[in-house]
Amino acid sequence: MAHLRFKALEEIQKRDTVNVNIPSDKISDYFAQHSFGLPQMRENLAPETYKNVEYAIKHGKKIDEATADAVASAVKNWAIPKGITHYTHWFQPLTGATAEKHDTFFDASSSLEKFKGSALVQQEPDASSFPSGGIRSTFEARGYTAWDPSSPIFIWNDTLCIPTIFVSYTGEALDYKAPLLKAIEAVDKAATYVCKYFDRNVTRVSASLGCEQEYFVVDRALFSSRPDLVMAGRTVFGHNPARGQQLDDHYFGSIPPRIYNYIKDFEVEALKLGIPVSTRHNEVAPSQFEVAPLFEDLNKATDHNQLLMDVMQKVAERHHLKVLFHEKPFAGLNGSGKHNNWSLITNTGVNLFAPSSSARENLQFLTFFVNTMKAVHEHAELLRASIASAGNDYRLGANEAPPAIISIFIGQQLSSVLNEFEKSGNVKVEKGDNMYMKLGIDKIPEIILDNTDRNRTSPFAFTGNKFEFRAVGSDTNVANPMTALNLIVADQLRKFAKEVDKLIDGGMDKRIAIVEILRKYVKESKKIRFEGDGYSEEWVKEASKRKLANIKDTPRALEAYTSKRTKKLFADHKVLSEVELEARKETMLENYIMKVQIESRVMGDLALNHIIPTAIAYQSKLISNANGLKGLGIDNASTIKNIKKISEHIDTVREGVLEMTEERKRVNKIEDTAAKAAAYCDDIKEKYFEKIRRSVDKLELYVDDEDWPLIKYRELLFLR
Incomplete structure (x- = not known):
């Protein structure tokens, strides 16, 4: 193993920078050249066919057979000249x-390339190998x-990829896209209805998303020499180097040349696919980086x-690199997230979360802003x-x-606005564009400017x-949190509209009715707002006083999927049935169990087969040294002390691994998935992982560097 470590270190010294071919000086020359969306359909389809497709997309209608055949033919004729011989339904x-x-375009019976609308619209993959949470039987x-x-x-x-949903034989969703599309439709309907209080021209509201993707990059040889990275995606052992991220010298610094070339390369490929990557920079931890695209339609952005x-x-493979999307690949260093920047945009081009010089639009802004806070408050779990x-x-x-x-940061000025709003409700309403709200400050437009620092x-x-x-974690499919967010906002907007309509039907002025309901929501959702340090113990205590949940592990967090409130929420909007929610929870619990189980096994393998033998061998060297010193009459107290310390850590590691293995055998016999996941969390991960790791990391400090079998953090993070 030690040989593998030093062989990897030797290999990295031989790395040459891979040249990157930029297709053109202008991105516009090659942007989306490998994408066939609405712009390409407009160019390749008959006008009437294109209108049918556009209408179906905008209104969520089924595409008829003739239109599907026309699209399939156009797609085939676009793809084949690019050397494409196969197509696939690409699902999640x-x-x-x-x-x-x-599947191939080639039809042997006719010796021609064929692609029918039926093949474009539907495919039948075997669902038995994909998790379903027990939603389908083997014979189905x-x-x-x-x-x-x-x-x-x-x-x-080199394959034509067709984005699709994935459902079971009996119609239940087996993917992330199907419920996302339903949640997007729900928020569209609810938000459009509310928008009509302010602008009758709004006929559609689209959710948009920009995903900031954080990731680590390490050399492929170094990655391959770490079994824990290969098997679990994270390092289960590893002592922090003397220099990590404490100097903050990596953040926004100059991107290392080899990584810079890699980033340019994957950006070119992304741009060809129509992915509007826009921002690149170093992140805080060494070897950590971020890429961010421009905002897109939510469904498109998720794909x-x-x-x-x-x-x-x-692309990393051709640069002899490895990308790590695990949320926490290195202990003691920053983890990686995927910041989901979400907003709602009307068909008239208005961002419903953007400030305006128009008082009417600012009341609209407050409506969607406060309702979102209320939704998060109601469905934080x-x-x-x-x-x-x-x-x-x-x-x-x-x-x-x-x-x-879960809490919401809104900044000091908006907090002041809402506090005054809740306190006095000092609202003056005038007809026309002169309507304004007096909230202890002159006018709202001056308050809702983005002059806040992000918390x-x-x-x-x-x-x-x-x-x-x-x-949101860096390895997460964002469809999952975005389904939840759009659904809870849709539900809240629907409730808001119901309350406002009731007041209007009772004779109240529409704008006064809106203000009255918003004031009530501000008060009811106040405890979800927090402007301070979320890392502090004071916040944990304060959150407890506010009765905000602090659910630290996945098995307990997933209970929210099958609560009465969640089941009603998903059922009311026909997004997921009770059976589908139960299955989804079951699948996520199973995934959690398998990942913790894999980490546990990797820890045992590394500890028993690599760490302990290495430590014992080094200990034997020290014993020989101590005996030699004793024979010469030289004080060997410090050497003996080190020998004893090494023995203590070896015993801790061995006993910990053996106990953990026995405990894993017990836990594996638990039949109930939720109970099994909780046991893996409490009785294996929490009880043993840190204990074993602490002693292994101490042994890394004691054992001679020449003997240590695992690539060290300083090598993984600083050698490129």
């Missing part, structure tokens, strides 16, 4: 990754993928984020569940990520013209 099962099954293993025309078809890995992660991984994972449990609450307590400790922050859900 509950594994967290994407999946695909390739078939699953169906159905084309999602609102997301562009694209070419990747693009999943595709971007695949692109980043594939569901939001927490939507970001729960084994990886994110390591990150949430650490000193670089938001705490597990980096807040899991859900308002950042000027959008909300930023910062607690």
Whole structure:
């Protein structure tokens, strides 16, 4: 193992920078050249056919057979000249990754390339290998993928990829996209209804999203020499180097040349696919970076984020690098998140979370702003569940990520506005554009400007013209938290409209009715607002006083998926049935169990087969040295002390691993999935992981560097 470590270190010294071919000086020359969305359909379809597709996308209608055949023919004629021979339905099962099954265009019976509308619209992959949470029986293993025309078809890995939903033989959702599309439709309907209080021209509201993707990059040889990184995606052992991130010298610094070339390379591939990557920079931890795209339609942005992660991984291979999306690959260093910047945009071009010089639009802004706060207040535990994972449990609450307590940061000025609003409700309403609200400050437009600093400790922050859900983990499929967020906001807006309509029907002026309901919501949701340090113990105590949940682990967080409130929420909007929610929870619990189980096994393997033998061998050297010193009459007290310390840590590691293994055997016999997940959390991870790691990391300090078998943090993080 030691040989493998030094062989990897030798290999990294031979690395040459990989040249990157930039197709053109102008991005516009190659942007989306591998994407077939509405712009390409407009160019390649007959006008009437294009109108049918556009109408179907905008109104969520089914595409007829003739239109599907025309699209399929156009897509085939676009793809084949690019050297594409196969197509696939690209879907997002509950594994967290994407999946695909390739079929050829070539029809042997006719010796021609064919692609019918039926093949475009639907495919039938075997569903038996994908997690379903018990939703389908073995004899009902078939699953169906159905084309999602609102997301562009694209070419990747020399294959035509068709974004689809994935459902069971009996119609239940087996993926992340199907419920997301329903949640997007729900928020569209509810938000459009509320918008008509202010502007009758609004006929559609689209959710938009920008995903800031954080990640680590390490050399592939160094990665391959760490079995824990290969098997679990994170280092289960590793002592912090003398220099980590404490100097903050990596953040926003100059990007290392080799990594810079890699970033340029994957950006080119992303841009060809129509992914509008816009920002790149170093993050806080060494070897940590971030890429961020421009805002897009939520469904499209979700697909693009999943595709971007695949692109980043594939391109890294040709640079002899490895991308780590695990939320916490290195203990003691910042973890990686995926900040979801979310907003709502009307078909008239208005961002409903943006300030305006118009008093009417600012009342509209307050309406959506306050209703979003109210929604988060009412369903904080569901939001927490939507970001729960084994990886994110390591990150949430650490000193670089938001705490597990869901709260909202809105900034001092908006807090002052809402406090005054709640206190006095000093509202003066005049007809026409002269309507304004007097809130102890002259006028709202001067208050709602984005002059606030982002609270980096807040899991859900308002950042000027959008909300930023910062607690989402870097490896998460954002469809999951975005389904929850859009659904709870849709539900809250529907309740708001019902209350406002009731007051209006009773004779109250519409704008006064809106203000009255908003005042009530501000008061009811006040405890979810927090402007201070989310890392502090004081906040934990304060949150407890406010009765805000502080759910630190995934097994407990996932309980929210099957609460009466959640079941009613999903059922009311026909997003997921009770059976589907139960299955989804079951799948996520199973995923948690498997990941903790893998980490436990990796720890045992490394400890028993690599760490302990190395420590014993080094200890034998010290014993020989001590005996030699004794024979010469030289004081050997310090050497003997080190020998004893090494023995103590070896015993701790050995006993810990053996006890953990026996405990794992007991836990594996638990039949109830929720109880089993909780046991893996409490009786294995919490009880043994840190205890074993602490002694292994101490042994790393004692054992001669030449003998230590594992690539060290200083090598993983600083050698490129």
